[in-house]
Amino acid sequence: PGIFYYFVRRLQEGSRYTHLKSSALNMKKYLLAVAIVFAIIPAVAQQNCPVIPMPVKAQKGSGTFKITAQSTISPEDTSLLPLAAWLQEELLRRCHINVPLQRQPGGTVILLKKATGTNAEAYTLSMNKQTATISAAAKEGMFNGIVSLLQLAVAAPASGNTLRVPCWNITDAPQYAWRGVMLDESRYFFGKEKVKSILNWMAFYKLNRFHWHLTDMPGWRLEIKKYPLLTTVGGIGNIADPKAPAAWYTQDDIREIVAYAKVRCIDIIPEIDMPGHAGAANRAYPAFDGGGTAKYPQFTFNPGREGTYAYLADILTETAQLFPAQLIHLGGDEVTFGNAGWDQDTGIIRLKQAHGLKDRKQVEDYFIQRMADTVLRLHNKVMAWDEIATATLPADSTIVCWWRHDKPENLAMAFQKGYSVVMCPRLPFYFDFVQDSSHKIGRRWKDGEFNPLQSVYDFSAAAIPAAQGHESHILGVQACLWSETIHSNNRLDFLLFPRIAALAETAWSNPAAKDFNGFKTRLKAQLPLYEKDHIYYFDIFQPGKHVESGKAASNYID
Template sequence: MRKKAYLLLVLSWISLLPTRAQTQEIPASNLGLVPLPLEVKAYDGKFTLPAKIVIAAKTADEQNVAGFLKDYFTVLGKVATVTPDANQATVKLKIGALTSKNPEAYQLTVDQSGASITASAGPGLFYGAQTLMQLLPPTAQETIAVPYVRITDEPAFKWRGNMLDVARHFFPVAFVKKYIDYLAAYKINTFHWHLTDDQGWRVEIKKYPKLTQISAFRNESLVGAQQLMKKPEDYKYDGIPHGGFYTQEEIKDVVAYAQKRYITVVPEIEMPGHSVAILAAYPELACKPGPYQTRTLWGISDDIVCPSEETFQFFENVLAEVIPLFPGKYVHIGGDEAPKDRWRESNLVKGIMKKEKIKDVEKVQGWFNNRIEKFLLAKGKKLIGWDEILEGGISPKSTIMSWRGEKGGIEAARHGNEVVMSPASHLYLDYGQNPVPHSPVEPLMIGGYLPLEKVYSYNPLSSELTPAQHKYILGVQANLWTEYIPTPEKVEYMLFPRIMALAEVAWTPSAKKNYADFQQRLGQQFPRLDAKNIKYRVPEPAGLDSTKIVKQGDKATLTLTSIVPDAQIRYTLDGTMPNETADLYTKPLALPVNRNLKIRAITVTPKGRLSVPAEVVIP
């Protein structure tokens, strides 16, 4: 009997093993995962989902994550139920011990028995679920099969952030939640919410009702690119009032929404600069008598709050209402672009400098920040600010967000301060995506040039720092300023696909990054964006680059490619703008040289969306 039982056990075990063909390893890039996990083993076997899916979940975190999977299975046309019983479950979720102690780490396995995700905490379980969703198709299909995988994963950095500026243009709660969903899908765990600036105040403060009656609205907005305006007559306005604000209840709702997705919301309340909207409602806080109005121009204003006791009382009262709304560790105070012209002229500031023995007016901002920081620390919060706060001197407890390159972040890390790297050169997603400045084929934007590849190339760990100093680099953040981004559709255009490059910079160790491999995986993300109706920027065809032209005799050969699956490439040879009816590219183009031919080509997605044209002149 013992031999028979043993034989049955062996046969049962053998029946669960994949066949030799199924266990053959395949390239991880075939899975199309973004960001790339730390360790991936992919196999050519697949698990076919049953008509009814059972998700095993017991704890609060397991049940929370199960809810997201259940919703996704519903989108795929599957019926899913959640049960605490792991027996016969299709997907098993488990909070348990892992080799890694990182709460964002997870292990994901898909085999003959289904899928299982194990993590030591809720965040890791959630990220494992996001990876599983990327292994599933983006839309409903009659038969859905999930590839066999063994994934062990954890992030390279703690702070993986993205900032949305709602002060320059206000976005409703529904879109802010959608934005948070974008971050969650790519394992970005910090939402920096830029709530106040010269052009608008967006948070309800009950002690100061005029902030939402006056400061939350501006009379009109500038039309066109301000940086191109040289004469007074160039400045034209739309005559349309713009504004809005979030009630404290709405903010609580957004924060709770983010928490379910394991995203920390960091509020930014700008001080002492970028405060004209405050002065519009409370001009007594200025060094120079008003009146003021919420600013209609972009850029920097010389008018900032005066560092008076009334101003400190104002900000302490504001923060006393803001802090309970945001349970996260950090409060961002801005601190950037604060001209000191008004302070230099102020007798009050001169008195402060004499009393505090401050010889440089720039150092007064450091004194200002230190007072605010003491208030925040007493409330259990940490101060974070843009790298300008270094100029006035900072305490060892302050955190620096380095945006003017890496210099400020390097200096702060050498002093032992926490740092978030956020250089405009690589991570300002309001910058253009076309090498032609203010290109007529692109929507209006602030300028600059930040292609996908440059975002991807960024490494937050500067070689100027020692390995011991690298530990002060919390992570990386991209920023989306909205002076020229008034609609959700344009937010999506500027965000995608560059946010996916950011995700890999933040999650995947630099040594494992490879741009060609990333592009291959990225291509498999576009159908997912289409399924969610995200208005991403369609990548133009590759190959129209003077370095890619192969010349031989009197001919030049151009080979064009697109990373968008099943896309068409349409082109013209006479310099005209191609559209979906232009010549279809089917094979490399052999073209004559010495005729100054201007070739333009576009990508046409399966959904009929067009890229901007790529172009080259063959001399």
């Protein structure tokens, strides 16, 4: 309204002091001004909606919706009770208000209502002074609507035990189905509580895929009952201290975390790295060692030993039983850093002769194809880094993570073969890269480039020539947190926050509607939430507030 009256006032002033030849011209200008005003008002209202990621459509309603201990959360049927319970838990944890669940509402009510529709993640939120109604066709959409209401609630002014939530009417659905974060716990083990914290924040920003890098050179972090030495021996050490006591997740830990993520509509994708990055496993079971280099000893599994395939199949079988997402990441990257010994290995020489394999790359592809067959037999899809684009795999069951921003030809090859793709290029989605020009700890690209908040926010797959025309094969985007320079929870927070919020909006919102300045305004209101949760974030508004910690890594593989 203020904008409207400003335009009208300016028009009146112009009419007062300007001599126009025609009253018709005056009327045209008046109508034009009115049209401009009504075009601007929805955009301004949209920008002022505090929700991250920005909804597709958000219109400010009238009045406020009060949330008190006398309010109720009312699911339409029993299938929605777990989501209602999660909202109750979050309102108590974040806002210190215990809102009861009951089927017969009284007072103000948060109504969870089933709707029809084909988009499982779409939802609507309709609010007035008495009712906040979240409607969705599926659990995922209902959860997304609950999160939007929760974000409005935590941003609302509180008076005693009452939250006064401004009414908004939101219609929303994500741009991408895959909105991911990858955490490397081989190099540094963070433990259950920190992982749960990350899952909480992923849920708060509607991120829904947690890619868990559990095995690599420094340590093996997943209990495999058939091969206990993988953790008791392979779990020793980390990137900062090769003699650190063995640390790993038991299978009960995994089940607990998977269940925790499921409540938050997050799928967990385990990564069992092969045939490279196998040092921790090879220390535990050297019989399957395929060699390495002086810099990267015991780097590969041995593709020339038949026992290697049975051993890894056993590992993948136990892994599949723990993770119900029906998707296993096989790694598959950087094998050339430690496979020189394959040329002299008698078993690999026989393998090449038997199958007509010309070089190490063809041996690598053969290995990946065999292990992919194992994953498929376990009724899982196959995921791996973009080096596997050269392998021949079932197009409808293969997902490629495109990480090498300087290798668009691998992205193009993945599309040509019909593989689905998750976009996670180093620039801008490797969050171990520094995020400010003043930062000293962490990575930069060869010409000094790094990954500031805005580059994460501005990413668009449409700007990548190799991706143009292949939009239907792009599942989404993902940020990767490699932990060479992460040796504490504070350091993890410093690299993840606030870039996780920019990632969420890039994954969710329509690129044409995004506005970085508007995003920063909404982001500023998030910082008190980080403080409340003891998150050691990088404050882009006060860069010196938190000091970066850790030490620079001198030994990056990629």
